[in-house]
Amino acid sequence: MSDVITFKPRDQLNAEQQVKEYIAFAQNLRGFDKENAPLDWGAVNWSFWIKSLAFSKLGANVRSKSFGPGDVLEPQIIDFAKSYCIHQQTLNRTSEVVQVVAVRLVEKALLDLGYAADITLVDGGVMDRAAEICDDRLVHKSEDRAYRCGQQLQALSKFLDDNKFTVRPVHWTNPIPRPNDAEGHRKREDDRKKKMPDPVVLNALAEIWVANPQEHRDIFATSNSVILLSAPGRVDELNKLAKDCVVWKENTKGEEELFLNWYGQKGFGFSDKPVPKTFQPFCLEAIERIKAITEGPRRLARILEENPDEFPIHDECPKVSQDETLMHEQILAAMCLEGTQGTPRNSVKIWLDQTLKILDKRNDCKASAAILKEALEGMYAGKPSPGKQDRLTLTLRKLNVFIREYWLPSTFPFTTESKTVKCEHALNCYYSYQFEKKFKAKLFSIEAQDNNKLNSALTPAAGARNKGLNIFERWGYEGKGFGLTTHQFRHYLNTLAAKGNVGEVERARWSSRLDLSQNKTYNHETTQEKLDRVVSIGMGSQNKNLAELSAKNEPISLKDLGGSEDRISHTTLFGKCEHDFAVEPCPKFRACLGCSKHKCIKGDDEKLRRIKFKKEALRINLEKAQKGVDEGSFGADKWLQDTMQDYERACELVNILEDPEVPDGSVIACRDDGFTEVTKALTARGKLEISGGQLPAPEKAKPGFDKDKLRKLLGR
Structure with missing residues (x-):
């Protein structure tokens, strides 16, 4: 993806021909192909290659595994949508493919106005209609979301103009205003309540932590929460935290201070984040607790990487050669299966049948499907009887193909697609199913920790509670909405830093934030708290502090200077x-x-x-x-x-x-x-x-x- 060739329009072509040239250009982009599974241009759902990307109409369920004819973008525009998304994601990879939302809005606007779903027919009127749809509270209940979608429409408009893809120039700007975040506004107060964690819930989390939980899923939830409370980070960034992330530095007073070597997303990169002195012992203890339950998975990750052609021999695996034919009991042991479906033979047969149904729906597991299909076909049908024998074909080496295609994360040996930290060096590296109660941990595979894993343990959502995922419910804490989200930790620490008079640059750097203007989004001080802080630095009191305030270039009111107006000099x-x-x-x-x-x-x-x-x-x-x-x-x-x-x-x-x-x-x-x-x-x-x-x-x-x-x- 480093050798990107930018599309250049040709002056002599009309709009329709320009679009055809662009689609042909985009179809040759190979940055999202996977090994043995090139990107399928004709597929509607590209989630296998690009996370959460499906070319469905506005309003369709994008998480659906299959789409009906009425849920898919119109044939006239779908190829442009695919081209635009893959081109923009090749130039700048983002966690959410926002470009497809803009195309969905434009398609809906074209159809509403009686046009064909042809991108060359877009003009200012079409974009205005798209903005109306975007700003409809039934479509986007969040003002901020509507504004950001409007910005994507503006980016698409500029792209169409720059490349001469429309019959008439669009020349359009986003009319949706930026959300009002003025202090004292009722919405701002509501935001403060929603984005800051409830102190009662924080105390409950602290009580669980102090109780020293022994279940791995509770250690995972509490310890990672402590790390996110040690320094403001994003939950995704925990996957890039190395096991040796602790850094000690000597300050100007000769004292040792604790830092975490942290990889900030959104272009920030690696930096050492300071941990407040009062939280240092808890942070160190959290890291040690996680290390204790992840040594085995990290060792497995190293073995898997160093021996790509061999099945990893774990504690329950039969000690046989890689090419020796496995008996039914040995297959169950190697794959960490319970074997509760009657006889070992019957358990293996049911497992093969159920697994093949899953593999048939995937394009990236064809070799595994062939291996398991051969094994299933070698098992005789019907009830056991004299003379009937299975033709055993599975070996550890063949099962190795299956676990690497199906079980291992697509990013292996790295924890994420950014290829920042390898699994064998990551702090958060776990066996597949390590936190499950209904299934045995898969000692032959490691599992990528997505955003939902930690949030599901902390969230107040009813779905997580019904599945027994919520840590507070398991520990006996009752109450509607009793829970929090990992992003609330980030808002909480930023607000505490603002109350402590930490500077704008320091707060942004501590949060791995490039844009200082975003600091205000994470500062949820009340109006009274801000007033108290202003008074605490000398404003509103006369007058011996004026020299100190002036020397530090702190704000000084006109009243402090002998004036009558209530404003800052x-x-x-x-x-x-x-x-x-x-x-x-x-x-x-x-x-x-x-x-x-x-x-x-x-x-x-x-x-x-x-x-x-x-x-x-x-x-x-x-x-x-x-x-x-x-x-x-x-x-x-x-x-x-x-x-x-x-x-x-x-x-x-x-x-x-x-x-x-x-x-x-x-x-x-x-x-x-x-x-x-x-x-x-x-x-x-x-x-x-x-x-x-x-x-x-x-x-x-x-x-x-x-x-x-x-x-x-x-x-x-």
């Missing part, structure tokens, strides 16, 4: 500004030291250093201006006069800020010269009215400065 190079930029731009053009709206705060050493630097720059300008006046340069006298005023103000300001009798935190207002750039221009043109009259424009430049004052300022 602007930070400048030298202090704080009271100007309201929502009303007009800065009338001084950032000449802060000559503006009464600018306030300096005593005790901020960095701001004082900058004012001194500005003072020195003004002194140099004074000398240049004086030289210009001495040489008779035009305008130099005005420049000198203005610079003298600026330098004098800077000197006065430095003297006040360095005065030991002035307490730290004092607010010093700059002295205003009464002019802005606008008033200066009006004065120069004689248009500024003062006390009912006008200032006449000067006839010629005159020295308007005091030479003695200048010498004093320059120390001469």
